Amino acid sequence: MLLVLVGIALLFEAIGWSVRGASFLFNGQRLLVMVLQVSIIGLLAIGMTQVILTGGIDLSSGSVVALSAMMAASLAQTPSARAVFPALTDLPFVVPVAAGLATGALAGLVNGSLIAYTGIPPFIATLGMMVSARGLARYYTKGQPISMLTDGYTRIGEGARPVVIFLVTALVFHVLLRHTRYGKYTYAIGANPQAARVSGIRVNRHLLRVYTVAGLLAGLGGVVTSARAASGQAGMGVSYELDAIAAAVIGGTSLSGGVGRIAGTVIGTVILGIMTSGFTFIGLDAYIQDIVKGAVIVLAVVADRYRHRASHV
Amino acid sequence: MIRFAVLLIALVGSSCSASAVPAAPVIGVSMAHFDDNFLTLLRVAMADHAATLPGVELQFTDAQGDVGKQLSQIQTFVAQDVAAIIVNAADTAATASMTKAAREAGVPLVYVNRRPAEATLPDGVVFVGSEEIQAGTLEMEELARLMNHRGNVAVMVGELASNGAQLRTKAVEDVVAKYPGMAIVEKQVGNFQRERGLDLMNNWLTTGTKIDAVAANNDEMAIGAIMAIQQAGIPPGKILVGGVDATPDALAELAKGTLTVTVFQNARGQARGAVEAAVKMLRGEKVESVVWIPFELVTRENYKSFVNR
Numbered sequence: 001m002l003l004v005l006v007g008i009a010l011l012f013e014a015i016g017w018s019v020r021g022a023s024f025l026f027n028g029q030r031l032l033v034m035v036l037q038v039s040i041i042g043l044l045a046i047g048m049t050q051v052i053l054t055g056g057i058d059l060s061s062g063s064v065v066a067l068s069a070m071m072a073a074s075l076a077q078t079p080s081a082r083a084v085f086p087a088l089t090d091l092p093f094v095v096p097v098a099a100g101l102a103t104g105a106l107a108g109l110v111n112g113s114l115i116a117y118t119g120i121p122p123f124i125a126t127l128g129m130m131v132s133a134r135g136l137a138r139y140y141t142k143g144q145p146i147s148m149l150t151d152g153y154t155r156i157g158e159g160a161r162p163v164v165i166f167l168v169t170a171l172v173f174h175v176l177l178r179h180t181r182y183g184k185y186t187y188a189i190g191a192n193p194q195a196a197r198v199s200g201i202r203v204n205r206h207l208l209r210v211y212t213v214a215g216l217l218a219g220l221g222g223v224v225t226s227a228r229a230a231s232g233q234a235g236m237g238v239s240y241e242l243d244a245i246a247a248a249v250i251g252g253t254s255l256s257g258g259v260g261r262i263a264g265t266v267i268g269t270v271i272l273g274i275m276t277s278g279f280t281f282i283g284l285d286a287y288i289q290d291i292v293k294g295a296v297i298v299l300a301v302v303a304d305r306y307r308h309r310a311s312h313v
Numbered sequence: 314m315i316r317f318a319v320l321l322i323a324l325v326g327s328s329c330s331a332s333a334v335p336a337a338p339v340i341g342v343s344m345a346h347f348d349d350n351f352l353t354l355l356r357v358a359m360a361d362h363a364a365t366l367p368g369v370e371l372q373f374t375d376a377q378g379d380v381g382k383q384l385s386q387i388q389t390f391v392a393q394d395v396a397a398i399i400v401n402a403a404d405t406a407a408t409a410s411m412t413k414a415a416r417e418a419g420v421p422l423v424y425v426n427r428r429p430a431e432a433t434l435p436d437g438v439v440f441v442g443s444e445e446i447q448a449g450t451l452e453m454e455e456l457a458r459l460m461n462h463r464g465n466v467a468v469m470v471g472e473l474a475s476n477g478a479q480l481r482t483k484a485v486e487d488v489v490a491k492y493p494g495m496a497i498v499e500k501q502v503g504n505f506q507r508e509r510g511l512d513l514m515n516n517w518l519t520t521g522t523k524i525d526a527v528a529a530n531n532d533e534m535a536i537g538a539i540m541a542i543q544q545a546g547i548p549p550g551k552i553l554v555g556g557v558d559a560t561p562d563a564l565a566e567l568a569k570g571t572l573t574v575t576v577f578q579n580a581r582g583q584a585r586g587a588v589e590a591a592v593k594m595l596r597g598e599k600v601e602s603v604v605w606i607p608f609e610l611v612t613r614e615n616y617k618s619f620v621n622r
Contacts, residue, residue: 020520030519037512082561138375143353147562159544229507230540231562234348236508280516286473286502 001252001267003307004300008271012278019282030277032160038273039166040065040228040237042266043221044244045251046173047108047214049265052248053177054210055190055257056115056122060129061218061244064107065237066137068222072100073146073232076153084146093152100223101216107133108215115211116204130241137234146232157228165224167266169217174262186210190257247272250300271300337368338397340591341390343383345403345427347375349505350533351558351580352401355426358584359399369592371399380407387411390420397421397591405476406430412438421594425587427476434602437594441586441604445477448576449484449530451610452555455574456526459553463494464525467517469538471505471530478505481530481557498522503534510537518545524552532556532563532575539571559611559619567616575611577619582606 009025016024025031035042044061051058074084076096083089107129114125155161177183185206188196197203221240226232251268253260275296279289342359346352356373363371372395376383383403390398391414398420402408408429415422416435424440434440456466466489471478482500489495499517503509510529517524518541529535535556542552549571556563559577566572583606590600611619 022521027519030516033512033515033519036515138348142357143347143349145350145562148565225508229511229537231507233350233507235346235506276512277516277519280499280501280513281520283499286470286500289502 001250001264001300001304004250004303005267005271005274007303008278008296008300009274012274012281015282016278024278024281030281032163034273034277035163035166035270036160036273037276038243038247038269039162040221040225041240041243041247041272042166042269043169043217043224044240045247045265045269046170046262047217048241048244049248049251049253049260049262050173050177050186050210051122051214052245052253052255053186053190053257053260054207055193056207056211057126057245057255058108058111058211058214058218059123059126059241060107060111060133061214061221062237062240062242063130063133063137064104064215064218065222065225065240066234067107067133067140068100068103068219069226069232069236070137070140070146070222070234071103071232072096072153072223073149073226074140075099076149076226077146078148078150080148082148084141090150093150093156096153097156097223100226101219104219104222105212105216108212108218109208111215112208112211116207134234140234143234145234146226147230149227149230149232154227154230157224157226157230162224162228165220166269169220170262170266177262182209187258190259192258243272246297250297250304252304268300271296337370338595339370339372339393339395340397340399340588340595341386341393341395342371342373342399342401343376343386343390344373344401345376345383346378347373350560351531351578352426354560354580355401355584358581359425359588362581362585362588366588366592369588371588376403378403380404384410384414387414391415391418395420396595397423399423399425399587399591401425402427402429404474406474421591423587423591423594426583430476439590439594439600439602439604441590441606442583443578443606443608445480446484448477448557448578448608449481449528450488451576451608452481452557452574453485453488453528455610455612456528456553456555457488457492457495459573460495460525462492465496465498465523467499467524467527468497468501469503469510469513469527469529469534470500471503471534473502475505478530485528498524503529503537505531505533507533507537507540510534511541512537514538514541515545518542518547526553526555526573529554529556532558532560532572535572535575536562536566539566543571559616561620564611564616564620567611567613570613573612577609577611577622579606579609579622581622 013024077083077089079089115122247268248265251264363369374386380403405427422438426442470482503513527538535554553573556575559575563575586604
């Protein structure tokens with residue numbers, strides 16, 4: 001997967017020289033921006049990877065970003081005539097952060113409960129949450145954006161902080177998945193739920209945990225994105241879940257479950273970021289960008305499969 | 314299954330009996346988006362204005378940017394016998410079937426804010442809105458004046474499928490083309506979103522291209538550009554930033570001196586115009602087929618008068 005990343009980067013480097021007469025990669029600021037613009041998607045992708053590992057899917061994460069962003073932002077306002085809760089302004093930043101994370105975790109808990117205890121497919125359960133969470137985000141302020149946020153809160157999204165939050169979160173879940181029982185159960189359930197159950201893993205309880213974690217990470221995404229934009233808006237995070245799925249799959253996670261790594265997902269996320277920056281750098285016509293992006297996503301996965309098959313023979 | 318059918322009949326029955334009571338005429342309103350900032354102002358202003366008119370009731374639906382969904386909503390309105398329909402088109406190129414559905418049922422139809430691409434609207438169908446091209450022209454002319462008609466311009470484009478994005482961008486390009494000392498050096502899509510504007514500006518700043526002014530298709534993207542400029546440590550005012558909409562957030566940026574110019578799109582004027590056109594038509598009065606609500610330039614000098622509009 002790393003090879004695909006390097007390949008795409010070098011391609012932009014080559015085109016960049018001919019179009020701009022400057023290096024695409026040897027620019028520290030640009031490297032930062034590449035990851036910065038996808039760090040929210042990266043947070044979702046970390047949760048998505050774990051859900052996909054269990055053989056599930058989470059379509060609700062983009063909407064949960066919006067809902068958490070709205071909840072958090074409404075408790076992070078400075079006093080003004082337009083404050084959502086005029087009595088609750090200038091609160092320390094931990095209050096909105098906790099509210100955002102709790103909102104996300106709660107949404108995830110509902111997803112997990114539906115999947116574990118009613119037996120409906122994850123696709124349907126999280127599709128319902130995707131629609132309802134977006135609706136709730138709109139209903140909360142009747143569609144009005146929530147702005148004028150405190151400096152303490154917006155600082156979370158300033159400069160390179162979203163990147164740091166993304167990478168630290170990735171590291172934490174990399175370790176959790178590779179070296180703890182939490183990870184072993186996650187892989188076991190995805191590889192063979194029947195066998196996992198027989199070997200004594202409480203599958204339902206573990207699914208509940210994984211979906212709650214995915215919700216929590218979407219909540220974190222909502223906090224970071226609203227801090228970064230200094231505003232909570234119900235239209236945030238639209239179709240982020242699809243980018244997160246793309247990042248996980250480009251990174252080698254199998255949609256049939258049981259196979260995948262957080263490190264791969266991080267690379268998949270960075271590939272999405274490189275494309276966004278690369279397209280802007282070479283000045284690719286806006287009408288063409290999405291066409292190329294879709295093709296690259298598919299080709300990246302094909303290339304990786306092919307390489308894997310070759311190495312196994 | 315039977316129980317479900319009975320329940321369904323009961324529900325339909327109760328909703329029918331509710332509407333059988335001679336109530337206020339209902340005007341069905343289908344909005345392209347409930348969560349777009351400007352469209353929210355428009356929707357709230359319509360509701361506010363209808364509340365001042367005795368005997369008029371608005372029923373809002375959200376098309377969520379989906380043409381198909383919007384057409385179904387219009388058909389549902391027709392089926393429930395609303396007195397008139399107001400449509401904020403999800404896609405301005407795909408209004409013909411909605412026009413047809415309303416015409417066949419003889420229900421007056423008002424398009425608001427986004428102008429249908431149809432060359433002429435039939436009787437009983439009108440458009441109330443502002444001339445998008447004017448917004449881009451006002452924005453870019455003011456930026457050009459402040460740049461002394463020379464320098465590099467970067468353009469942030471809204472949703473590619475939207476009429477507003479296309480016409481505002483064209484207007485910006487036309488103004489820049491008028492002055493030999495000016496050039497458009499960057500042009501990318503930011504989908505009307507703040508985060509996308511922020512990411513775009515971040516990317517542009519790393520390319521090293523000299524940018525003297527950013528002309529964004531709306532205020533949200535302009536605010537994103539301002540945030541990127543601030544975070545890069547560039548002093549405010551060094552890169553001029555223009556937007557469109559004059560949202561409360563944008564007026565706050567104008568007050569700080571970080572936003573150079575925006576253009577006021579009169580949400581209240583459009584809302585009032587649309588509701589009044591619908592009411593007139595359902596009473597059988599004649600309405601002009603296009604009702605223009607002018608855009609207005611907002612600068613540091615006059616922004617205060619727009620704060621509560």
